[in-house]
Amino acid sequence: MLTASRASLKALSIGIGLLFTGAVYYTMHYNPRWDWTAPGVGKLPRDIVAEFMDRAYAQGQGGTAQLSYFAKDAADSAPAAQDRRDGAPIPHQVRQVIAQGMTVAVIHRIGPARGEPAQDVIDVFTIKDGRIAARERYPTRFAAPGQEDAS
Amino acid sequence: MNDDRIEIALNAGTLWRAVITLLRLFLGAWMLNSGYSYWAQEFGLPPAFPQPFGTLPASNQMLVTMVEVGLFDFVKTVEVIGGLCLIFGVFVPAATLLLLPVSAVVFYNAVFLNLRTDRLFSPTYMGVSCLYINVIVALAYVRHYLPMLALHSAPGSLRDLAALPTIFKQPDSNQHT
Numbered sequence: 001m002l003t004a005s006r007a008s009l010k011a012l013s014i015g016i017g018l019l020f021t022g023a024v025y026y027t028m029h030y031n032p033r034w035d036w037t038a039p040g041v042g043k044l045p046r047d048i049v050a051e052f053m054d055r056a057y058a059q060g061q062g063g064t065a066q067l068s069y070f071a072k073d074a075a076d077s078a079p080a081a082q083d084r085r086d087g088a089p090i091p092h093q094v095r096q097v098i099a100q101g102m103t104v105a106v107i108h109r110i111g112p113a114r115g116e117p118a119q120d121v122i123d124v125f126t127i128k129d130g131r132i133a134a135r136e137r138y139p140t141r142f143a144a145p146g147q148e149d150a151s
Numbered sequence: 152m153n154d155d156r157i158e159i160a161l162n163a164g165t166l167w168r169a170v171i172t173l174l175r176l177f178l179g180a181w182m183l184n185s186g187y188s189y190w191a192q193e194f195g196l197p198p199a200f201p202q203p204f205g206t207l208p209a210s211n212q213m214l215v216t217m218v219e220v221g222l223f224d225f226v227k228t229v230e231v232i233g234g235l236c237l238i239f240g241v242f243v244p245a246a247t248l249l250l251l252p253v254s255a256v257v258f259y260n261a262v263f264l265n266l267r268t269d270r271l272f273s274p275t276y277m278g279v280s281c282l283y284i285n286v287i288v289a290l291a292y293v294r295h296y297l298p299m300l301a302l303h304s305a306p307g308s309l310r311d312l313a314a315l316p317t318i319f320k321q322p323d324s325n326q327h328t
Contacts (some may be wrong), residue, residue, distance in 0.1 A: 001159065003156050003158050004157065005156050006155050006157055007155060016173070017180060018238065020238075021238065023180070024177075024199065026278070028184060028196070029198065036201075039235050040290055042192045042201030042202045044215060045215060057271070100212055101204075101211030101212040
């Protein structure tokens with residue numbers, strides 16, 4: 001039979017609890033499964049895409065942005081797209097963003113820039129580990145204002 | 152004997168209490184890290200780990216949606232509060248119960264959405280272990296839940312709140328030794 005004070009047992013248990021907390025933090029934080037260099041680590045897929053598009057279109061830094069935002073082995077059906085090159089800012093208008101899970105579809109009109117004509121596209125991004133793992137581009141054409149079929 | 156001092160018998164009962172205490176503390180540590188990581192990222196602090204969004208599409212969809220609609224704010228707050236309670240040994244039965252739905256959803260996400268049935272019995276996989284630990288700790292405190300499991304009950308009145316200060320009474324004297 002041992003005797004101990006309640007206060008010391010309580011302090012001991014809290015100490016062990018804090019030790020466990022530190023151990024869990026350390027083990028998880030330094031787990032090699034996380035790529036802390038990914039710009040979108042822990043962020044929502046739609047936010048990652050929005051950040052990339054802001055860099056690539058509004059700031060015209062697509063070349064540098066794609067280096068960090070696109071995974072090295074990313075599949076891109078439009079690898080020569082303007083948004084993967086640095087240059088003058090590209091005017092564009094986002095019509096709609098549809099996000100489900102790790103998939104983000106952006107329906108947008110890319111204005112004429114850098115000697116290329118305007119184009120309407122649907123970009124479907126797939127996010128993995130804080131980066132864009134795939135981008136599928138579907139060229140389309142938006143109806144001109146007032147020409148939508150009202151039937 | 153001094154009221155602050157207790158006798159500890161070296162028997163199975165003490166071992167059981169020690170194991171339950173360690174499980175309680177580990178569950179608290181895990182929950183605190185999980186909740187902290189979410190809020191840390193929101194406030195620009197270094198998280199223990201980035202918020203995982205699942206491996207398979209159904210899991211991606213559930214987790215992303217929970218964050219987008221703000222439900223994760225509630226879940227992660229519950230984890231922080233529950234985790235702190237378990238670590239500091241206060242309101243333990245209530246905190247254990249509070250964390251049970253969180254652990255159940257973590258289990259559901261791991262087994263039914265990410266299909267990690269291969270790790271169903273892996274003690275190091277917290278996707279399933281947090282529910283097992285939560286249930287074991289809850290069972291250890293089951294005597295605190297028995298009054299609310301009464302088959303027959305009648306409503307009281309708000310005057311019952313006058314008994315609220317009793318929840319701060321001296322440490323539980325049940326030794327089971």
